[in-house]
Amino acid sequence: MKNKELEIIINNKLNTNINIKDYIPNGLQIEGKKYIKNIIMGVSACQKLLDIAVKFKTDAVIVHHGYFWYHESPIIRGFKKKRISTILKNNINLYSWHLPLDINLKIGNNVYLAKLLNINIIGKINPFIFYGYLKNKINIKNFLFKIKKKLHRIPLHFGENAPKKIYKIAWCSGAGQKFFEEVIKFNVDVFLTGEVSEMNIHIAYENRIHFISAGHHATEKGGVIMLGKWLKNKFKLKTNFINIHNPV
Structure with missing residues (x-):
C-alpha cells in the first residue's frame, strides 16, 4: 500500500x-x-x-x-x-x-476502555468524556481490581467517603483530570481518567465521588491496538503493537 x-x-x-x-x-x-x-x-x-x-x-x-x-x-x-x-x-x-x-466510536481509546471494563456506553458528556453503566452495581474494590488486571497497573484511587457500591461511570483516556468539575454535574459514581492533579483529590472528597487515575499511557494503548488489528484484517498489512512501558 x-x-x-x-x-x-x-x-x-x-x-x-x-x-x-x-x-x-x-x-x-x-x-x-x-x-x-x-x-x-x-x-x-x-x-x-x-x-x-x-x-x-x-x-x-x-x-x-x-x-x-x-x-x-x-x-x-x-x-x-x-x-x-x-x-x-x-x-x-x-x-x-x-x-x-x-x-472514535469504533476503535478509539475510550471505546477500548469500555470493552475492557464491561461498561455499557450510553453517551458523552462532552466530545472527550464518555459515560455509561456497569451491568450491575459492584463494590469499588472489585472495579479497582478489574482495572489492575486489565491495564496491568495499580490505579490511584481517591474516594474514601464516596458510596462503596458503584454503577454509573464517566471516563476519559489520557489527561482528562481537567474535566472533573464538569463530570460531577452528571451525578456519576466514578470518574476514571489517565492522570491526576492536586485539586482532584479535594473535589472527589467534597463531592463524594470516586476519582481514579489509571495512567495516561495505560488508558491510551487501546486505540492503536485496535487500529493495528483493523489494518491487518482488512488490508492484510503486517502490524505489530510494541508496548514501551511507561508508569505515568
Whole structure:
C-alpha cells in the first residue's frame, strides 16, 4: 500500500476531519518510503520504539503521540534531532493520530476502555468524556481490581467517603483530570481518567465521588491496538503493537 493512501484510509476511518482543534497534526507527519507492508504500532514515538522499528526494518510507525506539538519549541536538537534523524536515515513513515484516536466510536481509546471494563456506553458528556453503566452495581474494590488486571497497573484511587457500591461511570483516556468539575454535574459514581492533579483529590472528597487515575499511557494503548488489528484484517498489512512501558 502507498504511504499517502494509508493516510487517507485511516483519516476516513477515524473521521479526522471532525471540527475539533487538536494539539498536533494528525496523519503522515514524516514521509518515508513510498510503499508500506510492515507497520509498528505504539503509544508514543519515543527512541525505544524507533530503534525497534529500525531493527525489524519497518516501513511505517503509527502512534498516538507523535511530534510537532503546538506548545513545544520548533528547534530540533538533542533527543528530538536523534529521533527525527533515525526516521529520516531509515526512510520510515511516521504517522500520528491524537484526539481522533481518543474519541472514535469504533476503535478509539475510550471505546477500548469500555470493552475492557464491561461498561455499557450510553453517551458523552462532552466530545472527550464518555459515560455509561456497569451491568450491575459492584463494590469499588472489585472495579479497582478489574482495572489492575486489565491495564496491568495499580490505579490511584481517591474516594474514601464516596458510596462503596458503584454503577454509573464517566471516563476519559489520557489527561482528562481537567474535566472533573464538569463530570460531577452528571451525578456519576466514578470518574476514571489517565492522570491526576492536586485539586482532584479535594473535589472527589467534597463531592463524594470516586476519582481514579489509571495512567495516561495505560488508558491510551487501546486505540492503536485496535487500529493495528483493523489494518491487518482488512488490508492484510503486517502490524505489530510494541508496548514501551511507561508508569505515568
